[in-house]
Amino acid sequence: xxxxxxxxxxxxxxxxxxxxxxxxxxxxxxxxxxxxxxxxxxxxxxxxxxxxxxxxxxxxxxxxxxxxxxxxxxxxxxxxxxxxxxxxxxxxxxxxxxxxxxxxxxxxxxxxxxxxxxxxxxxxxxxxxxxxxxxxxxxxxxxxxxxxxxxxxxxxxxxxxxxxxxxxxxxxxxxxxxxxxxxxxxxxxxxxxxxxxxxxxxxxxxxxxxxxxxxxxxxxxxxxxxxxxxxxxxxxxxxxxxxxxxxxxxxxxxxxxxxxxxx
Amino acid sequence: xxxxxxxxxxxxxxxxxxxxxxxxxxxxxxxxxxxxxxxxxxxxxxxxxxxxxxxxxxxxxxxxxxxxxxxxxxxxxxxxxxxxxxxxxxxxxxxxxxxxxxxxxxxxxxxxxxxxxxxxxxxxxxxxxxxxxxxxxxxxxxxxxxxxxxxxxxxxxxxxxxxxxxxxxxxxxxxxxxxxxxxxxxxxxxxxxxxxxxxxxxxxxxxxxxxxxxxxxxxxxxxxxxxxxxxxxxxxxxxxxxxxxxxxxxxxxxxxxxxxxxxxxxxxxxxxxxxxxxxxxxxxxxxxxxxxxxxxxxxxxxxxxxxxxxxxxxxxxxxxxxxxxxxxxxxxxxxxxxxxxxxxxxxxxxxxxxxxxxxxxxxxxxxxxxxxxxxxx
Numbered sequence: 001x002x003x004x005x006x007x008x009x010x011x012x013x014x015x016x017x018x019x020x021x022x023x024x025x026x027x028x029x030x031x032x033x034x035x036x037x038x039x040x041x042x043x044x045x046x047x048x049x050x051x052x053x054x055x056x057x058x059x060x061x062x063x064x065x066x067x068x069x070x071x072x073x074x075x076x077x078x079x080x081x082x083x084x085x086x087x088x089x090x091x092x093x094x095x096x097x098x099x100x101x102x103x104x105x106x107x108x109x110x111x112x113x114x115x116x117x118x119x120x121x122x123x124x125x126x127x128x129x130x131x132x133x134x135x136x137x138x139x140x141x142x143x144x145x146x147x148x149x150x151x152x153x154x155x156x157x158x159x160x161x162x163x164x165x166x167x168x169x170x171x172x173x174x175x176x177x178x179x180x181x182x183x184x185x186x187x188x189x190x191x192x193x194x195x196x197x198x199x200x201x202x203x204x205x206x207x208x209x210x211x212x213x214x215x216x217x218x219x220x221x222x223x224x225x226x227x228x229x230x231x232x233x234x235x236x237x238x239x240x241x242x243x244x245x246x247x248x249x250x251x252x253x254x255x256x257x258x259x260x261x262x263x
Numbered sequence: 264x265x266x267x268x269x270x271x272x273x274x275x276x277x278x279x280x281x282x283x284x285x286x287x288x289x290x291x292x293x294x295x296x297x298x299x300x301x302x303x304x305x306x307x308x309x310x311x312x313x314x315x316x317x318x319x320x321x322x323x324x325x326x327x328x329x330x331x332x333x334x335x336x337x338x339x340x341x342x343x344x345x346x347x348x349x350x351x352x353x354x355x356x357x358x359x360x361x362x363x364x365x366x367x368x369x370x371x372x373x374x375x376x377x378x379x380x381x382x383x384x385x386x387x388x389x390x391x392x393x394x395x396x397x398x399x400x401x402x403x404x405x406x407x408x409x410x411x412x413x414x415x416x417x418x419x420x421x422x423x424x425x426x427x428x429x430x431x432x433x434x435x436x437x438x439x440x441x442x443x444x445x446x447x448x449x450x451x452x453x454x455x456x457x458x459x460x461x462x463x464x465x466x467x468x469x470x471x472x473x474x475x476x477x478x479x480x481x482x483x484x485x486x487x488x489x490x491x492x493x494x495x496x497x498x499x500x501x502x503x504x505x506x507x508x509x510x511x512x513x514x515x516x517x518x519x520x521x522x523x524x525x526x527x528x529x530x531x532x533x534x535x536x537x538x539x540x541x542x543x544x545x546x547x548x549x550x551x552x553x554x555x556x557x558x559x560x561x562x563x564x565x566x567x568x569x570x571x572x573x574x575x576x577x578x579x580x581x582x583x584x585x586x587x588x589x590x591x592x593x594x595x596x597x598x599x600x601x602x603x604x605x606x607x608x609x610x611x612x613x614x615x616x617x618x619x620x621x622x623x624x625x626x627x628x629x630x631x632x633x634x635x636x637x638x639x640x
Contacts, residue, residue, distance in 0.1 A: 022332020024624050046631045049387075057624060075634065077515055084633040106482075106517040107510065107556040160329060212332050 003236065005204055007181055008129040008150040014039045015198065016228040017183065019208025020058045021047065028217045030061040036221035041067040042099050042206065044074040045085045050092040070131070072099035079119035086123055098123060100132040109159045113140050124148040133185050136167035141174045152178065153206065155186035156197060160209045162189020165196050175201040191227030198231025199239060265471050266508045273301065273504060275450060278497045281305035290315050294322060299553050304503050307549035308496040316545060323551040323577040330556055334624045336580040338388040339381050342589045343408050344368035345600045347394030350460035351447070352532045353492065353525060356394050356602050358460060364600035368400055369589050374411050376593045382415040384584065384611045387628040389416040390443065395424040395463050402430045406437045413438035418630035420483060424462060425472035431479035440630055441483030442476040444469070445523065448492040449501035457492060477513025484509055484516050485560060490543070491525030491534040499546045503553045510556070519558030519580065520550055526564065527604060540569060544576065551577035563607040570607050574621040583614035
């Protein structure tokens with residue numbers, strides 16, 4: 001079955017995207033990338049030393065023939081800062097893709113919807129392929145889609161919390177309404193969370209902390225890859241609706257067929 | 264708004280009482296909570312918490328790995344001047360410390376030379392320091408130092424005398440990212456006995472400085488008490504309250520806490536409350552549990568063997584290869600006055616190796632020129 005993920009006209013086999021922060025070593029990150037088989041790998045521009053990629057503990061392990069290096073603007077507080085960062089990355093030779101992260105508050109790194117929208121407008125006009133990290137806000141998702149972003153990336157739970165799909169109901173609406181791929185980003189702490197997002201109909205998931213935190217990085221990378229794939233398959237196969245109790249009989253309308261009221 | 268309003272709710276007697284009244288059950292409850300109250304902090308600082316030190320360490324490690332990953336940021340100090348008009352009785356730079364060594368401020372050329380040398384080691388994060396000397400090292404001099412340093416380092420912070428909001432703003436416009444300013448002691452009764460001259464005598468002006476910096480757009484605010492001046496449990500409690508206050512008041516700035524421990528002082532001052540290693544660790548762990556998002560900075564005031572053991576207990580930033588002498592990296596030697604003795608004299612490569620051995624990734628760069636205001640013009 002050909003079930004490729006298409007973003008801005010480019011196709012990807014894997015629906016698991018990986019973040020590169022918080023890893024204890026370059027080797028741990030490399031093991032995760034290999035085992036997860038992720039094709040899209042995001043890197044914080046604030047952390048990466050684009051002037052010396054070979055010496056950088058993150059950039060040096062990303063094989064750009066296998067992975068799309070997706071720069072992110074983590075740490076940017078305003079649209080201006082994010083735009084400047086994206087342009088610097090493009091000038092340094094990266095492809096014009098950017099994961100927009102406007103996170104003015106440094107503790108929970110929640111996205112600023114106003115600045116995100118502003119930055120997206122500027123960057124789309126400037127020819128960037130923009131993947132914005134957002135609150136699970138269905139209206140904002142539509143507004144960004146109208147501007148021309150390549151995806152929307154709603155959070156499942158606050159970043160780094162491993163709490164899973166706390167925003168499930170809102171993400172469901174975003175998926176129902178979206179005409180661009182929906183990538184659930186942030187908060188997915190276990191492979192089962194990734195599977196749940198995919199079963200719901202998300203097009204992809206992005207995971208970082210759960211991988212960086214694992215005792216065995218390669219095993220966790222593989223577990224997330226399998227869960228993402230399993231969730232996708234289940235979604236395509238068509239899940240039955242959830243029921244709270246068995247429904248063997250028809251207590252409300254059964255009488256119609258038992259002749260109890262026939263005259 | 265001022266932190267002083269909050270501090271008035273917690274006078275020394277109330278803090279001491281909360282610490283003394285804490286029972287083992289209070290420590291256990293504080294450990295089990297997700298969000299910790301000031302009363303929990305008092306319990307974690309209490310003598311009864313010593314029995315739970317290992318549990319505190321596990322929780323501190325879990326929280327730190329959760330919020331920061333297994334990474335340690337690296338920075339290096341650059342002393343731009345040792346000229347000081349204050350008279351802080353515990354300090355080697357104090358105007359009346361009777362030190363014979365030379366006092367000077369670096370010229371822009373020497374600042375540049377020092378920056379070149381430190382950047383060649385791989386540093387991306389510089390802390391510029393001066394004494395308390397508005398006349399010898401005015402804001403325009405500090406701004407010039409910041410602007411030069413920014414040519415070499417993505418992240419530049421300062422540890423200088425307290426400034427006004429618009430002065431912090433000027434430094435931000437020259438590319439400043441962070442401000443470190445220790446209150447020395449939060450105890451309003453001890454403070455005036457230790458600070459005998461100059462603007463630094465003004466306790467309230469100093470305590471509000473980090474908030475002024477945050478409001479001026481400084482992104483990183485570093486605070487701390489100089490440990491040894493006052494009862495560490497009480498000063499630690501007040502530091503924690505200050506950290507939490509700043510996280511709310513300056514919501515766009517990150518807060519970090521440092522635990523500078525007095526080890527050696529000039530002959531005229533004996534350290535009144537010497538901290539043991541165990542007490543230092545208890546304070547650091549309690550702070551992590553109370554402020555899970557705060558950075559914890561560890562300087563070379565502490566010896567190598569202890570620093571290596573502290574890495575997995577909540578530390579997020581370390582300095583390496585430091586000199587506390589102006590021009591100490593390239594130009595001047597022992598004839599020039601240093602602020603304090605370096606205890607961990609390893610070079611940056613050795614510290615990086617120690618961080619790796621502890622299972623952590625040393626992070627040189629965690630900021631980009633694109634963020635700072637100087638890039639906007």
